Amino acid sequence: MVFRRNGACRWSGLGGLVASFLLALVTGYAAGPAGAAGEDRATLSDVLPQVTLTRDGITAQLSMAYPESNATMKAPKLEISVGGKRVVELFGEASGWETPQGTVGFYEMDPTNDTPEIVFTSYSGGAHCCTQVYVMSTNASGAWESIDFGMYDGEGGEFSDIDGDGLIEMSTYDNAFLYAFDCYACSTAPMMILTARGGRRTDITREARFEKAHRARxxxxxxxxxxxxxxxxxxxxxxxxxxxxxxxxxxxxxxxxxxxxxxxxxxxxxxxxxxxxxxxxxxxxxxxxxxxxxxxxxxxxxx
Incomplete structure (x- = not known):
């Protein structure tokens, strides 16, 4: 790579200050701020050990249960039904705590299908780690698929309409930068912007429409x-x-x-x-x- 003052040769990337999030496990892990597109979401807690959301004939139920692979620790379990037929059953991460934890929400992310996306997050426990993020979306044939968006530090990410186009994006940080050259608290990390497209996780970080958000960061x-x-x-x-x-x-x-x-x-x-x-x-x-x-x-x- 050659550095040039005239800008003819540009780097790509984005950045952000990394904040260490302390999750209030007693009350349950709360999702990031909602966007402007009218999505619905809910969080498990001691008061709400089970939550059910319904939208456009789609029902998403989140509760705590024992996975077949682990009979000693409960984990958040997501079940999605359409017309009374279960189309998705998925377990999240077990935190090792007795307190119910996990979030579920309806978000409009993918304009190529006619159903909303369902975001499911769960927290693995630990001071700086980690939130697992899944996005449920329908593919071209109308079948529901689970898209693994990955594990992210702290609260994982924020789902909001970053550019004001009526669609929700996930903003987070490139966790590869944490600890790469210094301690966690001494590090900054580039922002990542992700969405769901056609049943896949799509990195839209470098699209020009997000320049204002990058400049603010x-x-x-x-x-x-x-x-x-x-x-x-x-x-x-x-x-x-x-x-x-x-x-x-x-x-x-x-x-x-x-x-x-x-x-x-x-x-x-x-x-x-x-x-x-x-x-x-x-x-x-x-x-x-x-x-x-x-x-x-x-x-x-x-x-």
Missing amino acids: LVSMNAGLNAARTEFSPGFFAGWVAQKALLGEGYDAWETMKSAYRGYRDEGFESCPTDKPNCSERERGTYPFPAALTVFLKEQGYL
Whole structure:
């Protein structure tokens, strides 16, 4: 990758400050803020150990039950019925706590079908991990499918209408950046924007319509820039450089990082060489932060 001031060569990526979410397991895990498209959602708790939502003839029931694979720990169980016929049965993650946990909600995400999507989240437990996200959607033949959206740090993500087009997107963070160059609390991570299309998880992070959201995230990240310059923070700069790159400001971000890096006592990071980012284990070595960051951004698809 060549850095150019004229913007002819741009990086892709986006970024955001990573907040550590502490889940209130006593009252149940709450989903992120609702979007503007009128979706319905519910959360399990001690008061509501079972919830049922109905929309457009589709019923989604969420409760706690023992999976066949684990007779010692209950996990959230989602059952979806259409016209009285069960079309989906899926277990989420067991947290290891007795408290009911999990969320279910109707969201309009995929304009290619005529049914709403159903989002099912469950929390695995732990200080910084992890929320499993599934999206139920109908495919081209009308059959219901479970789409594994992945495991994400903290609360997992927020479902909202980011660009105001009446459809819901999931915004989250690229968890690969957490702990990559520094401690969890010292790290920032690029934002990811996901949706469901045709029965698949689709990454729409880099679509131009989300530039306003990316710019807002950069503004929030910039609040930590002076501190990261004063006491060089590799964990901060990894995510910040990726965010700036999304907005066509990769060159300036790299120059700012290099200026702050001068004088940093760099003990090096384990990495592949820059000319061979996908190297074998025996080819890996210890490299200065700028070189290791270059390889990392290539590996993660930001360069």
